[in-house]
Amino acid sequence: MSNMTANRQQALNAAIDRDCPICHCEMVLPTAVPACQHKFCFMCLKGVNMNHLGGCPICRGPIDDNIFRRPTQQLDIKMPVPDSPTPSTSSSTDREVKQEVDEDVKPDVDALNASMNNPPPILMYWLYHGRRQGWWRFDPRIEKDIEEAYIARMPVTEVVICGQPYVIDFSNMTQYPKNNRTHSRDVKRVDAHEFDASNVKGLAGVFKLTR
Ligand SMILES: [Zn+2]
Ligand SMILES: [Zn+2]
Structure with a gap:
């Protein structure tokens, strides 16, 4: 080697x-x-x-x-959006270097870490209807992209799910594979209360483990 x-x-x-x-x-x-x-x-x-x-x-x-x-996991169905692309391997070194340079400034590293470990709570969730029945939550990172496009009042947006491009159509509240418009499924935007009432089966195709 x-x-x-x-x-x-x-x-x-x-x-x-x-x-x-x-x-x-x-x-x-x-x-x-x-x-x-x-x-x-x-x-x-x-x-x-x-x-x-x-x-x-x-x-x-x-x-x-x-x-x-039939993937099943014990999961936090309302999990926050995980860290965005900041590879942990390089970020720790970057922070050490920065601390040396800014010695007089004394950055509040604890507060910084706390804010990184506690992302803000999600206010609105995006769900899609399953092939058979029931609602599923999108992968939280994709959900975040969808919400941003929705807030920006875009008529449609495109997301990549498992390497495949999908279109989210906000006027019809549907999603479909970009190359197959006929396979459309309903989507909906819900708050935490509606989320609980929607009996969400799982996250991004992974069933929530129920005991
Ligand atoms: Zn391997
Ligand atoms: Zn990954």
């Missing part, structure tokens, strides 16, 4: 608990490939699998299709 490969592997290992090696963000619905235990966001891994990109993105090992059949 060359040095570079070893370093790369080390970096991957360091970030593996938090960041997804595909989207480089904090993992949403962390999902391990059964054969090798490499972890990714559920949606990122599903995208790789759906688009036949050749096995596990880290080791090229096989991905067992069964993990996508």
Whole structure:
């Protein structure tokens, strides 16, 4: 193994608990490939699998299709939007360097960390209707993009779900694959109260574990 490969592997290992090696963000619905235990966001891994990109993105090992059949996780159905693209591997070093430079200023690192660990609560949620019945919540990062487009009064917006482009049509409150308008499903924008009344089944295709 060359040095570079070893370093790369080390970096991957360091970030593996938090960041997804595909989207480089904090993992949403962390999902391990059964054969090798490499972890990714559920949606990122599903995208790789759906688009036949050749096995596990880290080791090229096989991905067992069964993990996508009826995925279930213990999850916070109202989870906040996870960290946006600030790779944890570099941000800690950046902060140390900055602290040295700004020694006289004494930044309130505790307050900064607290605000980063406590993202603001979500006021409005976006749900889509499932293939059979019931409502599902969008991946919180996609939900955030949809909400921003909605607030900006755009008539439609485009999001990428599992590597596939989808159109959200705000005038009809529907979503459909960009290349297949006939497969449209209802979407709705709800507050926390309506969310609770909607009996949401899960998040981005992953069933909420009920006991
Ligand atoms: Zn990801
Ligand atoms: Zn792997």
